[in-house]
Amino acid sequence: MESMPLVSRAHKPEDTVVQVGQVKIGGTQPVLIAGPCSVEDGQQIMEIAAQIKDCAHILRGGAFKPRTSPYSFQGLGEEGLRLLAEARRRFGLPVVTEVLSEEEVELVAAYADLIQIGARNMQNYALLKKVGAQGKPVLLKRGFAATIEELLLSAEYILASGNGQVVLCERGIRTFGSATRFTLDLGAVPLLRELTHLPVIVDPSHAAGRWNLVGPLAKAALAAGAQGVMVEVHSRPQEALSDGPQALKPERFKSLAAQLTALAQFLQVTGGKADG
Numbered sequence: 001m002e003s004m005p006l007v008s009r010a011h012k013p014e015d016t017v018v019q020v021g022q023v024k025i026g027g028t029q030p031v032l033i034a035g036p037c038s039v040e041d042g043q044q045i046m047e048i049a050a051q052i053k054d055c056a057h058i059l060r061g062g063a064f065k066p067r068t069s070p071y072s073f074q075g076l077g078e079e080g081l082r083l084l085a086e087a088r089r090r091f092g093l094p095v096v097t098e099v100l101s102e103e104e105v106e107l108v109a110a111y112a113d114l115i116q117i118g119a120r121n122m123q124n125y126a127l128l129k130k131v132g133a134q135g136k137p138v139l140l141k142r143g144f145a146a147t148i149e150e151l152l153l154s155a156e157y158i159l160a161s162g163n164g165q166v167v168l169c170e171r172g173i174r175t176f177g178s179a180t181r182f183t184l185d186l187g188a189v190p191l192l193r194e195l196t197h198l199p200v201i202v203d204p205s206h207a208a209g210r211w212n213l214v215g216p217l218a219k220a221a222l223a224a225g226a227q228g229v230m231v232e233v234h235s236r237p238q239e240a241l242s243d244g245p246q247a248l249k250p251e252r253f254k255s256l257a258a259q260l261t262a263l264a265q266f267l268q269v270t271g272g273k274a275d276g
């Protein structure tokens, strides 16, 4: 770990706690991040935020979307950021949203409480340096073909640029199957917890690509030592402009959140991991 002195556990044995608004990621309680893949319009984001506000800690929603096809919905841009800020004001949840390019870092930082670097940008080193040079905390998602070492070195870029408030997110890697969208690398979770002091969360939604696998994977993530999960939620998944098939309806998310809270209590009693 000599090549990554700042992120390594050897350099800082105690867990880093990343503060997002009033929420602490990496503390004693797992953090639940929920919301739609994309902010689509005011009614959509307010309706979802209203329904999850009592069981989620942070609201997610993409305004700048990295879409595989240039013809797919690209997000509302700054209007999406304004709607997120309005949802934060109305429902009291801090917000996380993705930044796609260096030019938009300041704009996104002006609205977001937590700035997301998506899987496709994990190795965009200019972007990493730029988010490292501003003051908002960063959610760094693992690239779907990135090794653990590459993920940690990307985090090292952000820390080396001056920002120590980084949360890592395992969101599935590409393997040979097509039954699920990606393959959730659960082993990465305890490994990352060993190698780094930075908080580690899991996004089961993008890993699975199918809503009915999201709950089981979220529970497995906490059991493996994840300090939070990020889950896509939509009131009408069949009408979603992006990632509908993997979105949980709010009622299902509420019931999952209750299960995750109970599981977290059990894990605390047993010493933080299911293996006791």
Ligand code: PEP
Pocket (backbone or CB within 6 Å): 037, 062, 066, 098, 117, 118, 119, 120, 141, 171, 203, 206
């Ligand atoms: C997202 O969280 O909205 C997203 C695009 O995820 P990823 O970068 O992991 O594909």
Ligand code: MN
Pocket (backbone or CB within 6 Å): 037, 038, 206, 232, 242, 243
């Ligand atoms: Mn999505």
